Amino acid sequence: MANPVTYRPKTGEIPLDPGVYRFRDEHGRVIYVGKAKNLRSRLNSYFANPQGLLAKTRTMVFTAASVEWTVVGSELEALQLEYTWIKEFDPRFNVMFRDDKSYPYLAVTMGEKYPRVQVLRGDKKKDTRYFGPFYPAKAIRETVDTMIRVFPVRTCSAGVFKRAERTGRPCLLGYIDKCSAPCVGRITPEDHRALAEDFCDFMSGEAKKFISGLEKKMAEAVAELDYESAARLRDDIAALRRVFERNTVVLSEDTDADIFALKEDELEAAAQVFHVRGGRIRGQRGWVVEKVEDMETPDLVEHLLQQVYGEGNSSNEQIPREVLVPVLPSNSDQMLEWLRGLRGARVDVRVPQRGDKATLMGTVEQNAADALRLHKSRRAGDITTRSAALQELQEALDLPQPLMRIECFDISHVQGTNVVASMVVVEDGLPRKSEYRKFSITGDAARDDTASMYDVIYRRFRNYLAYKAGDT
Template sequence: MYRFRDQHRRVVYVGKAKNLRSRLNSYFANPRGLMPRTRAMVHTAASVEWTVVGSELEALQLEYTWIKEFNPRFNVMFRDDKSYPYLAVTLGEKYPRVQVMRGDRRKDTRYFGPFYPAKAIRETVDTLLRVFPVRTCSAGVFKRAERSGRPCLLGYIDKCSAPCVGRISPEDHRELANQFCDFMSGQANRFIRELEQKMSAAVAGLDYESAARIRDDIAALKRVFERNTVVLSEDTDADVFALAEDELEASIQVFHVRGGRIRGQRGWMVEKVEDMSTADLVEHLLQQVYGEGNSSNNRIPREVLVPEMPSNEEQMREWLRRLRGAAVDIRVPQRGDKATLLGTVAQNAADSLRLHKSRRAGDITTRSAALQELQEALELPMPLMRIECFDISHVQGTNVVASMVVVEDGLPRKSDYRRFSISGDAARDDTSSMYDVISRRFRNYLAERNPLDSLPGDDDGGSGPVEQEPKMPARQKFAYPPNLVVVDGGQPQVRAAARALEDLGIDDVFVIGLAKRLEEVWLPEGDFPVILPRASEGLFLLQRIRDEAHRFALAYHRQKRGKSMTVSVLDEVPGLGPAKRRALLKHFGSVRKLKAASVEELQEVPGVGPALAGTIRRQLAEGSGEGTDPAPAPAVNMMTGEILDS
């Protein structure tokens, strides 16, 4: 175990390593080759201390203890560190009380939950007090009512049995509290059946007022009972974790399943102040959630379902076993209801991350700060009013396409999006493709700015067509140049883009590249990247633009690939010309439906007779592994978070 301290002796990072010499040597390598977080930590640290422990389990426990004690700024920190709210019944008191509790458990108190948010518990209690009017007031309010001989408001509206003024004996009130606990333990059907029998008896005795009151009580119990959906078997107690992450942030979601029902849900965002794998993130997540400061042993369920096994898997199991006092099963569900529930939790995490990004992108103050930060970091002389980002997409050099997305004042300008088809020598590699795309885009810019000038390649636009965003009106926007061009890639792609601009004589457009692996910003003339802070709004803006360009290029690539697969499978049918291919596709709509058609259905297409229909049927049957429509993944606008039509 080791701790880095700054010049004021504050702990800034806590870590563990099997080989301390090797780990420390990695921190003191060439600073230019370090991750941004690591370089910042090394320059902040003034000294390092270490402690030798006997096993990895001891290291895990000590790491958690130190993180809780010192709150080091360079370790992963969760923004929401509140403990979970529970519904508690204080059975150890003379008159048991129902209340919401957080923190460590108390003796002789029965807990239900966890629930999240706390508002859900209060709504549940308010509904149940109609049927089980248990005391909910504090000790001070209870004693004041005893002295005055007058109950509180809940006593007057029959939501408290008012033991403070002797309306109910201690024994009867305790029995009421036990019934409340039985209902919360899952025995709701028993109470509902008993009330239904009482209602039937009241109706038979013509006591309709009592029957109506019991009917309302039954409705209240059913509302509470149906609020938590049964998702697993009744003996299942589990916490289901999922996360959605990018290079800078992660969205965490957890569903609490108790007795087969979802008792609560919680979500929060994590800033990734250090570069770590999903397994490392899961390990830190479990440490934060189940550590002694947030949870006692009874709050840890029998099962913990995670998207990926944590680092130090066996040590984490042993650590949780010691905290709970019994075995804890940590696993990744592969099939069945638990895998389905994990998928639901993962979808919630992805939606939460998209919503977080869209809110951040929609904040005008944040956008302005991001643009200003980028301008200062890149030392640009003018404001970044318009940014264009380019990305190349292909599969092993086939169906090579490119995309251009546009951001004005920090917001996407979808009417100006363009996509490029690349062929010939330009499709040889990514740098050639990038040179070709930048050349074609700015040739169009020069042609629209100076329509009388003739430039090479004006007639055909380069190696392939330039297409607009689908469903967008045609607009002449190439004459409006960007202040900054962003390419998806590192130094080779940036230099290819800069060379294309230089060959066209354009010197007033700046070019940078964003390398995905380490989120480094590359300049054409630099041998080393510009490192923006990981929490930088400017880096966040560049990342959103790059992801949107990748999304747009990938959608076009899938479309082209699907068309080429369709054409290839029909090209193999002898005697089937272009006109009849178009007629077949128009009639059936897709190759998948065409493959499922019988000979008689094929003959319904004009120009297709029995012989040709039989040939088509045999050919498609032989090539059944080809030509199916690719299953498109849902397209999501990475700038705004909205789901787009594919």
């Protein structure tokens, strides 16, 4: 690890202006990005007494080998540039709110030719609409079973779908009218997509439109003495109302708000948000973050809003008129200006003091407390095991310091053809999947595994040296 004295900039060289700074390690990787109203004051705080810093901040300062900065014209520009760099470099020491993946969501894969309704946990996928979360998990299965009665959208896996296409026979759901059976051509791709869009519209809150339409059809069936159809429509209306009533009104129907809450200790913090649209809770998300610097709650709120609304990759993350927080974010004026710029309209960020909104925030805070407690119980054994494994590896290889980054390579082929290689990365004992890579191997390098491995290692470090030379 580097001694901070070796790369500390002279005080007179650091400007007094607002700006954004980056710490890099000995390999040139950006490991931390921060912003400051006064660059000189902020950077000097890292070097004045490194031993007095928080443990994780001290580790960052001693891991770094250089620091650089960029002066900007205003604090708003600093906020925007900081977020851009964090997204670009994904620095390992920055505060990053990691998604809580423990809740199941109802998902509709609108990116497929025949959209599929399914239950998903984990990372959110592109071109997929999400609704929920549902707790307990039984509730989501009941919702799906009820909804496909009225909107018979495909729910089967790709394997089941292809087998039905080959045999020309649908699965059981196709026979009992809980699937429109696009696999055997009972419905066109366009009509099936329209069904999926209606399914999404209903789950997004447009329930009254569909219920009114079914009631009108039921009345027409009764007028024509078609009582069998009327009874079926009656049952469909009852099913939709059961789903609709699960989304109970928690605030006035004209309320669109995101309600955030935090629960923290000296090392970590858990955050939760309820997305309220039309007075109903339409979604929820949770994150857990490790504190790197000695951050106050307003700083955490600022980073949380910056990350959630900066992503902009989910319908739940569309910025509402009202954002309710436990405390106002630091640099609140700049944050308000940034949010208004993203939304293109007024945004109110405030702390609820009393009434239904304050009560609902209490519920969100309880969720955050539960999430932090669960995270702590799961991580207690993981950290101990990981640290022990890294120390054991260091001793076995007789290394002066632990292996903070490990890259593993492997070669694969099909009887000597279609040769490919993969690289997986482990940092601090954890997989860093964003840096996994695949390599295609052709020509003379594909003659055997030894030549292929040489080619991959050579290309990897050639690119690394080129990247390092470009940054210096």
